[in-house]
Amino acid sequence: MLLLAAILCFALVLDTCVSSPVTTEGPNLAGSLRQAPTQLDGCCFTALQAMLNHVAAHQIEWDTCERAQLNNAHKGQKTIESQLGDLQAKLVKTESFPEPKTKSNVTIPANFQKIGSKYYYIEKQKNNKQDWFGAASMCRQMGANLVRIESANEQHALEEHFQHREVYWLDTTDLATEGQFVHTSTGQPAGFLNWGYGEPDNYDNYQHCIFLYNGWYYDSHCDTKCFFICQAN
Numbered sequence: 001m002l003l004l005a006a007i008l009c010f011a012l013v014l015d016t017c018v019s020s021p022v023t024t025e026g027p028n029l030a031g032s033l034r035q036a037p038t039q040l041d042g043c044c045f046t047a048l049q050a051m052l053n054h055v056a057a058h059q060i061e062w063d064t065c066e067r068a069q070l071n072n073a074h075k076g077q078k079t080i081e082s083q084l085g086d087l088q089a090k091l092v093k094t095e096s097f098p099e100p101k102t103k104s105n106v107t108i109p110a111n112f113q114k115i116g117s118k119y120y121y122i123e124k125q126k127n128n129k130q131d132w133f134g135a136a137s138m139c140r141q142m143g144a145n146l147v148r149i150e151s152a153n154e155q156h157a158l159e160e161h162f163q164h165r166e167v168y169w170l171d172t173t174d175l176a177t178e179g180q181f182v183h184t185s186t187g188q189p190a191g192f193l194n195w196g197y198g199e200p201d202n203y204d205n206y207q208h209c210i211f212l213y214n215g216w217y218y219d220s221h222c223d224t225k226c227f228f229i230c231q232a233n
Helices: 002-018 030-039 043-096 132-141 152-159
Strands: 113-115 118-122 144-146 167-173 209-213 216-220 227-232
Touching: 118 152, 132 144, 132 167, 132 227, 144 167
Parallel strands: 167 227
Antiparallel strands: 113 118, 118 227, 144 227, 167 209, 209 216
16 A cells, blocks of 8 residues: 555656746746745645655565575585595496406306307208208207308318318308398398309209318308308397
8 A cells, every 4th residue: 555655746747847837937946946845744744755665675585585595505506516526436446346257157058169259050960961950950959050150260260170171161152042142140230251263153043052172162052061161049
């Protein structure tokens, strides 16, 4: 109510100033200027004083609230900085730890030997030569697959254990699609194919299995009897 009264008082004073008579010499402010102080007497002055007191009181509250918010924000910033510092310290400690050692789940079948980084079984018994399907079956019975050679270095390391001028089945075939040789142990396209001269030729449209002979790959009839190499999974 006091705030409304103060506003009405200001409006009254403003109306008094604006409604002053205008002469050829400019607005006649003498009368209004003499009367203006009287407009703040009594009720108007009391209402204005109350409004100013009200604003002053609330200004203190606003200042107190703003200071409290700033203090809370400052405390929150300090807390976040402290948490970030703790986290950074933990990360530094974690990076200094050695890599955890993982146990290998690979079980190496009997009669397999380590060549390079993998384990292989190389058949050497002449009376145990198999066609490609028989060789693949023999490897699976030992918990392995026909060898999947993926580089020249791997091939050369294996060849040091071969019998002279013997033929060895590999896992690679194009039985599914002619000309598309894949590793049957993974189903992935073969990336390393060390073909001999003129190979693959798919002679009589009946050569779909690959053997390794004297350092080179040859496609052959899958029913040819050969030695074989198994690779542990």
